[in-house]
Amino acid sequence: MRKAIGIDLGGTNICGGLVDEGGNILKRASKRTGTGGRRVVLEKIADIINELMEGEPIEGVGIGSPGFIDVEGGQVLSNGGNIKGWAYTKIREELYLVFKHLPVFIENDANVAAICEEWLGAAKGMDNFVMLTLGTGVGGAIYSKKLGLWHGSNYQGGELGHTILYPNGRPCICGQRGCVERYVSGLAVERNYLELTGERLRGEEIFKNSLSQPKCKEVVHRFAMDLAILLITLKNMLDPAGIVIGGGVINSRYYWWDLMIDHYERNCNNPTGTTIVPAKFLNDSGIIGAAKLVFDRV
Template sequence: MKVLGVDIGGTKIRMGVVDEDLNVHLDEQVPTTFPLYDSLEKEIKNVLEKHPDVERIGIGTHGFVDSKRGRVVYATDLLPGWSGTEVKEQLEQATGKLVRVDNDANVAALAEAKVGAAKEYERTVCLTLGTGLGGGIILDDYIVSGGPNGGAAEIGHMILYPNGHPCPCGHKGCFEQYVSGTALKRRIEEANLPYSPKELFLNADQDAEAKELIDAFTFDLAVIISSLQATFDMDCVVIGGGVSESAEYWFETLKEQLDDHLLNPIDVKVAEFGNEAGMLGASLLVLDQ
């Protein structure tokens, strides 16, 4: 069986035709254009014409998603006009194929849990440290997602510091305001350090202020992981996203911080998949049906 996995981002849409052995028969990217649904349907139909043996379609997208209905409950201005779109219903009518839709962080987590860094574990929390903080939770092969507002597992908007730094969601002190790539840039600016995030890690051995900032970042990340452990009692945490590309410089510090915070030891790993995680995870949404 072959399926089509689609990863919808703010600037590009990645599509892959994948079989049950996870062999990739097509992997292509197209620019994200608007109105989004119309362009998405057009691109998917183009793929189906070339690959008529595709039986199902899995989609991972930015935004709050009602995964049962396959509906985008809310998306930011990153995807204008996407909020409220009945993706599953419309695509099934247009293609005659079974369609499943979920949040992009959830499908990336599914890829790591099924065939990536956490494939040996049953309960996994994946943290994507990018522009914001994405989260995906896989418990005993079940994706924690959906909810009446599509907001389950929106880890980035849990509160770390009440009345802390303002977040675009409207709250203050959210997780993602302290451990995302954007948060690192803000910490550097507030400390008046002349570094990019990558340069910060490279200079930590020579610059005491840089090391202090990294210690604060890893402390906050350790507190977040500890809080999630108390909620989900996971076997493994997988850390992905752009910030994870520099993990060799701060991972040991994080593990030291975790020793003081965890209720029980857990394994913490760096994600195996990069940009392809969304497409592979979207494929797995329907390969598992």
């Protein structure tokens, strides 16, 4: 069976896996991303690849990276996400210096998650769908069977977290104000709670306490409403067969999913026809989707 290495590069961890053609993770390796900058991150990626391919014939390496990713050039463009010094990193070129004969493919992290869901997860069989990943930030991907992933003209397509939800709202790291990411990410929920109460509480706690504490309930209701507004925009813009929602915040969906659907159904002009589902893969979608880049292209 063919095997490839998938690497999920995040702001906190770099997680790698040896993946077979059935999407099974056979072996894992990971390191903290740290704040050492580009050179250190590249070395850690190389270490993980070395560890995973020891004694294994592999067909290549796929990497899911935050930021604007030039998939043809194998490099990061002006936005490197939340990894220090990551913008303008020529990932493929750098790894070629270490692994001469190994094909390396790079894709934006939310796009990689969408590839995984399309291959084996919640979007399997859908002609087209939109993926949202709600984590520290908000990632997005737009996919159709006919066209594949929507990269746009400058590899900035599907950046749904930076569509504007509140004009003149909170400043975003991208330079705009009022981006979706500032309101419906895990970090945003904590920020909303802080603004309301003057106290800090972890996102998970806020969701959990929303059943009993009015302030937490208020924050979670606002989150559900804000997310529903984004879903309505996506429905009107793209009319997708499905919207798949993943990322860390989905772990707390018990506390907000039904609220979100309720807001969506009550506020959308035609809520039927688009299936809204949670992602099937959470932590492993980055590794599996990144490996699939290799199986699709080698």
